[in-house]
Amino acid sequence: MTGRATPADAEELAGLLAACDRERRAVAVEGGGTLAGMGAAVESAITIVTSKLNAMIAHERADLTASAQAGMTLHAFGKALAKAGQFVPLDAPVRKHATIGGTLAAGWGGPRRHLYGRPRDFVIGSGVALADGTIAKAGGMVVKNVTGYDMSKLYIGSFGTLGVLVSANFKTLPSPKAARAFHHPLPLGSRSRAIAQLQTMVATPAAAFWIEGFAKEIAGADADDGRLFVLMEGSEAFLDRATRDLRSALGRAGVPETHVVDAGAREAFERTCDAYVAVVADRSATFRSLGDPTDVEERALTMRAVAHRFELRADLLVDVMNGDAVLRVSDADANAFAAKIRIFDGALHDDIPVAQLLASGSAARPYLNAWGTPPPAIAAMRALKERFDPNGILNPGRFVGGI
Amino acid sequence: MFAERLADAIGADAVKTAPEDLAVYAFDAYSESAVPRAVALPASARDVAAIVRIARECGEPIVARGAGTGLCGGAIPARGGVVVSFARMNRMLELDVRNRRARVQPGLINLDLSKNVATAGLFYAPDPSSQKACTIGGNIGTNAGGPHCLTYGTTVNHVLGLEVVDERGEVYTTSLGDSGYDLTGALVGSEGTLGIVTSAWVRLLRVPEATRVWVATFADVEAASEAVSAIVGHGIVPTALEMMDGLMIRTVEAAFHSGFPTDAEALLLIENAGYEDDMDACEHAIEKICKETGALTWRAAKSQAERDGLWAARKGAFGAAGRIAPNTYLQDVVVPRTKLPQMLRLVDDAAAKHELTIGNVFHAGDGNLHPLIMYDKRDKRQVASVVEVGDEILSAAVDLGGTISGEHGIGYEKRDTLARVYDDADLDTMLRLRDVFDASRHFNPDKIFPRGASCVEVRA
Numbered sequence: 001m002t003g004r005a006t007p008a009d010a011e012e013l014a015g016l017l018a019a020c021d022r023e024r025r026a027v028a029v030e031g032g033g034t035l036a037g038m039g040a041a042v043e044s045a046i047t048i049v050t051s052k053l054n055a056m057i058a059h060e061r062a063d064l065t066a067s068a069q070a071g072m073t074l075h076a077f078g079k080a081l082a083k084a085g086q087f088v089p090l091d092a093p094v095r096k097h098a099t100i101g102g103t104l105a106a107g108w109g110g111p112r113r114h115l116y117g118r119p120r121d122f123v124i125g126s127g128v129a130l131a132d133g134t135i136a137k138a139g140g141m142v143v144k145n146v147t148g149y150d151m152s153k154l155y156i157g158s159f160g161t162l163g164v165l166v167s168a169n170f171k172t173l174p175s176p177k178a179a180r181a182f183h184h185p186l187p188l189g190s191r192s193r194a195i196a197q198l199q200t201m202v203a204t205p206a207a208a209f210w211i212e213g214f215a216k217e218i219a220g221a222d223a224d225d226g227r228l229f230v231l232m233e234g235s236e237a238f239l240d241r242a243t244r245d246l247r248s249a250l251g252r253a254g255v256p257e258t259h260v261v262d263a264g265a266r267e268a269f270e271r272t273c274d275a276y277v278a279v280v281a282d283r284s285a286t287f288r289s290l291g292d293p294t295d296v297e298e299r300a301l302t303m304r305a306v307a308h309r310f311e312l313r314a315d316l317l318v319d320v321m322n323g324d325a326v327l328r329v330s331d332a333d334a335n336a337f338a339a340k341i342r343i344f345d346g347a348l349h350d351d352i353p354v355a356q357l358l359a360s361g362s363a364a365r366p367y368l369n370a371w372g373t374p375p376p377a378i379a380a381m382r383a384l385k386e387r388f389d390p391n392g393i394l395n396p397g398r399f400v401g402g403i
Numbered sequence: 404m405f406a407e408r409l410a411d412a413i414g415a416d417a418v419k420t421a422p423e424d425l426a427v428y429a430f431d432a433y434s435e436s437a438v439p440r441a442v443a444l445p446a447s448a449r450d451v452a453a454i455v456r457i458a459r460e461c462g463e464p465i466v467a468r469g470a471g472t473g474l475c476g477g478a479i480p481a482r483g484g485v486v487v488s489f490a491r492m493n494r495m496l497e498l499d500v501r502n503r504r505a506r507v508q509p510g511l512i513n514l515d516l517s518k519n520v521a522t523a524g525l526f527y528a529p530d531p532s533s534q535k536a537c538t539i540g541g542n543i544g545t546n547a548g549g550p551h552c553l554t555y556g557t558t559v560n561h562v563l564g565l566e567v568v569d570e571r572g573e574v575y576t577t578s579l580g581d582s583g584y585d586l587t588g589a590l591v592g593s594e595g596t597l598g599i600v601t602s603a604w605v606r607l608l609r610v611p612e613a614t615r616v617w618v619a620t621f622a623d624v625e626a627a628s629e630a631v632s633a634i635v636g637h638g639i640v641p642t643a644l645e646m647m648d649g650l651m652i653r654t655v656e657a658a659f660h661s662g663f664p665t666d667a668e669a670l671l672l673i674e675n676a677g678y679e680d681d682m683d684a685c686e687h688a689i690e691k692i693c694k695e696t697g698a699l700t701w702r703a704a705k706s707q708a709e710r711d712g713l714w715a716a717r718k719g720a721f722g723a724a725g726r727i728a729p730n731t732y733l734q735d736v737v738v739p740r741t742k743l744p745q746m747l748r749l750v751d752d753a754a755a756k757h758e759l760t761i762g763n764v765f766h767a768g769d770g771n772l773h774p775l776i777m778y779d780k781r782d783k784r785q786v787a788s789v790v791e792v793g794d795e796i797l798s799a800a801v802d803l804g805g806t807i808s809g810e811h812g813i814g815y816e817k818r819d820t821l822a823r824v825y826d827d828a829d830l831d832t833m834l835r836l837r838d839v840f841d842a843s844r845h846f847n848p849d850k851i852f853p854r855g856a857s858c859v860e861v862r863a
Contacts, residue, residue: 060739060741061636062632062635062636062740062741063739063740063741063770064640064740065739085638107585117556117560118579120585120588121556121559121560128832130832134828134831135828136828136829136831136832137825137829138829138832140804140805140806140824141739141804142737142738142739142769142770142804142805142806143737143740143769143770144548144552144557144737144766144769144770144771144809144810145737145808145809146545146546146548146557146592146808146809146810146811146812146813147806147807147808147813147821147824147825148813148821148825148830148833148851148852149589149592149833149836149837149851150546150559150588150589150591150592151589151829151832151833151836153559153585153588153589154584154585154588154589154836156585156588157584157585158584158585162584173640174638174639174640175638199501200501202609202612203678234678234681235680235681235684237680237681237684238678238680238681240680241678241680290580291580292499293501293502294499294501294502323502354580354581354582356582371582372582374582374583375577375578375581375582375583376575376576376577376581377575377576377577377581377583377586378583380569380575380839380840381583381584381586383839384584384836384839387835387836387838387839388835399583400582400583401583
């Protein structure tokens, strides 16, 4: 058994796992491959792709619940929910290809999570295929449930190292009635005050970024200058008020202009989400630091300074509402990039202990520290891995601490 | 010997062994009881670690306890051992207003947390009806809910990280900000079976700029259920959507004089919080839906005092039931929201069949029912019927695609019913998790899992 397998259903997928488990063969698991650059590379003979598990299992519109197979794309899932005026805030990059299973396995918390919650907060149940081929369910199709351990929490964010998600049940939300997006050129001296205003204004932005670079990926402002991108969601009445509040809050911070994005607020937002994993050919690497919103500017500046120290080009994407700082380093010269990236990686992790690798050119990846300092509870995590996947066949080495 | 060692480690005044003291810790709000060998009152994580080490060495079970308000026997020391009470670890340790987060000790009373942070314009969202007494640690144990879960979610959605003592008596921390498995999510709701939480980082929310509360009454629970479905189906998820049946309306009215019409057979208490800009439109939409589905009366609370009064009546409903029955048994089940009318009919039928009175006050928006079975424990026939009715309600909920607990937990009471919801493979995954954190089953034994579940487990 080698190559890529695309099982037709959960049972076939579980059967493949059982066979690999018996033969002690390593298995890589893939959804849409959009976050394939996260974590360490997996060496495996076989890759199980969930793309054929792409059906909506149920959408109970009046109950505000939905269940889908793991290989369904975020785009398709979102479109089906939108027909009923509902959504689940799964803001992963490249929605057209990203899958529900992959997004959950990566524990991807998007830029709107401060407002709506994390993906884990919307999962009310799941189906998982374990390494030994058992299919188990967790949770159910009700929005409140404390019946035994909430096993879904463990699978979400586990990078497929404990089991392979085959389905997930969600509670859905009514879609916001409308959205409006804003670009603001950001004068250097206004940055700290502007970020503080965004974080504290009563009319809470659905998403707010400080961006430098990413000019090709995120349209709206000139090249390398610092700028803000703000998304507001809600009723038209709220958006009118939010627009006024935003202008006055940023005006107080010394940000002079506000440009309402003309061509589609959501599209502009999705392009911003896509930038998290956008690579520059084979000469870039993207890292993310998670932390408090209050020190996100400082962390971002630290990251940028490390890049500049090695004369690497730095593109910054900073989610000021949640405290995520994303830095992409690149070099116009592939050889120069290859020469610098490894020592840059070491220096970055000296200053930012928990910097996660989001995407990279494939040549550099094996040399990069994909997770930073292991978490305090790493011993318990290793024990969990051992108990769920004793032969270590599931995505071996991909996750934190070599799990 | 056991108690002496505990006293040596954490101080004699922090260990209780007198029979009259132990008797107090034999109960929670469930009907059964078991007496512990000792009660320990730690003052720090270090004390808790020492307790766990000594208990392990002496082969004694360890049961963590908040305020003992749990309804499923989760805090009963089923096999004796030591009850760890967090009465002396009841403070807020840190408040970070800018990042809207607090670090609290497990013994902190739920309502006190919101009171502590109110001056900063913040609040802690999960608000069980027992919030004046129950603790954050207990809430974490059961993943407690409350009326405002509808928008805000349950405890697990508000815990950012934990400090935990593991089975070896070592202290570790978990955080949503760490890389790695979501141990925080796995520990919340594990009812003290995976470790002992010694502090928690919790998320605080900003107090919304506008809050409105409305009361609509109906001729029957079917009409009120229809209104619930229509509101949610209309794309409105209010912050709370609570229902009371006729019996409970009259009971609550007699106790609280809230001005509820006593001839109505169903009442919805609806709250929405958010931006002032949206409130009028929201109010008009909900009022229109209620009137279209047959509301007999409609009332909008005009002041903070009136809102508080309505909520006090709602949260005091189960206490008020003491006026009409010597004993009550509160059940907790969830069904998909649209199955509410069916479920309520099944509850009614079960009550009629067993000649018992059942009142209903519940979180309609979540599909989370709380049938309150009234009885007299001196009447043996009634006691037997209560057990049967409770069981029939659990089965009915499962048959309708629901589950056997929405917010109270499984504890001692429902452990043998867990297998109605999950098959062996599902339960086995949970036991794998248990194996990693509590291989020797010292943490809160005889809880959650069906009798025998841990014995039949076959290890590879």
